Amino acid sequence: MILLLRVGYAASLSVLAFSCFGDSSEDGFDPFAAIVVDNSQVVSGGVERGFTSRFLVDSGFEFSRGPHRVFANLQVQRGDDGSEKTGDAQAYSNIDEADFEKLYQLYYGYHFLQGFVRTGLHDANEEFANTLSGDGFINASMGFSPTVAFLPTYPSPALTVHGGLYLSEQFELVGGVYSSGSATRFDEQFYIAELRYAMVVGDLLKAGIWRDTTPFFDETGMPVADSSHGVYSTLDTNLGNPGWLDGNPADHFIQLGYTNHQYSEIDFHAGTGIRLSELYGHEDQSAGVGLTMVRLRAQDGETIGWESVVEAYWQYVVHEQLMLQPDVQFIQHPSGSNEIRDAWVLTLRIELSAF
Numbered sequence: 001m002i003l004l005l006r007v008g009y010a011a012s013l014s015v016l017a018f019s020c021f022g023d024s025s026e027d028g029f030d031p032f033a034a035i036v037v038d039n040s041q042v043v044s045g046g047v048e049r050g051f052t053s054r055f056l057v058d059s060g061f062e063f064s065r066g067p068h069r070v071f072a073n074l075q076v077q078r079g080d081d082g083s084e085k086t087g088d089a090q091a092y093s094n095i096d097e098a099d100f101e102k103l104y105q106l107y108y109g110y111h112f113l114q115g116f117v118r119t120g121l122h123d124a125n126e127e128f129a130n131t132l133s134g135d136g137f138i139n140a141s142m143g144f145s146p147t148v149a150f151l152p153t154y155p156s157p158a159l160t161v162h163g164g165l166y167l168s169e170q171f172e173l174v175g176g177v178y179s180s181g182s183a184t185r186f187d188e189q190f191y192i193a194e195l196r197y198a199m200v201v202g203d204l205l206k207a208g209i210w211r212d213t214t215p216f217f218d219e220t221g222m223p224v225a226d227s228s229h230g231v232y233s234t235l236d237t238n239l240g241n242p243g244w245l246d247g248n249p250a251d252h253f254i255q256l257g258y259t260n261h262q263y264s265e266i267d268f269h270a271g272t273g274i275r276l277s278e279l280y281g282h283e284d285q286s287a288g289v290g291l292t293m294v295r296l297r298a299q300d301g302e303t304i305g306w307e308s309v310v311e312a313y314w315q316y317v318v319h320e321q322l323m324l325q326p327d328v329q330f331i332q333h334p335s336g337s338n339e340i341r342d343a344w345v346l347t348l349r350i351e352l353s354a355f
Contacts, residue, residue, distance in 0.1 A: 026064065032073075033059035034353035038082075038093045038138070046086035046334060046343035054079025056095040060105070067111045075104040077155065086343045087334040089266060089307050090294060091140035093347065097155045105157055115172075117163035124178055125153035127162065128192050129208055132236040133253035133275045134290070138327055138349060139311050141271055141292040145232045145257030149264040150190055150212040152178045159184050162192075172196040180214050188214040202238025202251065207231075216263040218299055230259030239274070249277040261297035265304070268295040273311075284317040296336035305336025325349040 037055040042048070060073025077100050082093050107120025118127075129144040129151060137143075144151060152158035162176020175193030179186045194208040211229040218224050232255070239250040255271035273290025289312045296304040313327040327347040334340040 027066065029061060029063050030355075031059075031061045032353065032355050033057075034351065036095060036352075037350045038079075038095060038347055039350075040082050040093060040345055040347040042082075042085045043344040043346055045341035046088075046331070046345075047340060048085050050085050052080035052082040052085060054082070054093065054095055058104070069109040069111070070107075071109070072106045073104050074102070075155075076101040082345070086331055086345060087337070087340040088309070088331050088343070089296060089335045090146060090292060090309055092138070092309070092311075092329050092331065092345050094138050094140040094143055094154070096140075100155055102155075107160075115163060115165040117161075118176075119161045120159070121157055121184075122160045122162075122178075123153050123157040124151050124160070124190075124192065127174060128194055129206075129232055129234070131234050131253040131255060132204060133251040134255075134271075134273055134288075136275055136286060136288045136313055136315055136325070137273060137290055137311055138313065138325075138347065139290075139292060139309055139329060141255075141269065141294065141309070142273065142290060142311070145255050145269045145271070146266045146294060147230050147257030147259040147264060147269045148208075148210055148232055149230070149259060149266070150180060150214070150228060151192075151210070152180070152190055158182075158190070159186070170198050172198075180212050188212070200238075202236075204234075204236045206234045208233070224262050224299065225260070228259065228263040230257065230264070232257040245274075245276060246280070248279055251275050251277075255292075261301055262299055265296050265298075266294045267297050269293070285315065287314045288312070294336075303336075305333055305338065307334060307336050308332040321353050321355075323349075323351040325351070 035057045039053045041051050057076040063070045077097050082096055083091055105121050107122045109118040125144050129148050134142040158178040160178040164174035167173055173195055178190040180188040180190040190212045192210040194206055197205045209231050213227045216225045235254040237252045239252055241247045241249055252274050257269040259267055261267040271292035275288040277286050279285040291310050293308045295306050309329055309331050311329045313325055315325045317323045329345045331343040
């Protein structure tokens, strides 16, 4: 089954196919088409109870020949903004967005012995700030830290030139520049660099730094900063088959992110989660449970509050083209507010692919 969310808030799913320096696809032309549908019910709390639905269609192709790779896709999104009912800041559905249809990505990649280069229209979260073990979660913060406030990702990828180098058997350095504020012009730039350390097989530590040259202004139009910047880190670990999880194959991730409150209301983020694969010997089933927390602050530095989300999901691949995923999230202090009630949200995600 080709998972749809190979780009966007859940671009970490794409890492399974295109991780690190992974322009390693076999030669050929591979089309794909898929749709993901989220049907959600705010059971209690939030701004108001109610039902919301949204879908994302993704179609395109990948062409690979030797070290060369061309990738292109179109996306169409329609539906309700679920966060309007919950009042949350982290977006409990990573496909939530205003309706759009667009050429989403179109880029060329070249892979060589010591690394790779890539240029074109690209979703930065496909390469940067993602976690390998968070691919099943649908909360947006599980895909990348929301403190990377201006990352050119879903729903607005951008023109880029970036690449990576193998520094040794354990270390890799990836970095580049994206257009900022416009998908196709480099009037302002978003720079990002990420150092990766493969500690042992299945364990990967990443540390990243970013800077956006776009000036930032407050609500009155007064300049606040001539640029913005921040740091983040992720850790993925392979837990093996621990007895306390009934011997199910498991892996784990940790996320940390920090930026300045002058240009990002979310200035600190921490997240963690566990993914279980091949549940009790069933290769078509997996599950996960995770926690993500953010601190919200005003531009003057006053703390607005903390928002915390606990998420649990179960995935069942019915057949190669269909996956069902029940998901439950508890949102404590949506948007850091004590005036919005803690919310319970149930979601059924359906992924259907044509190839």
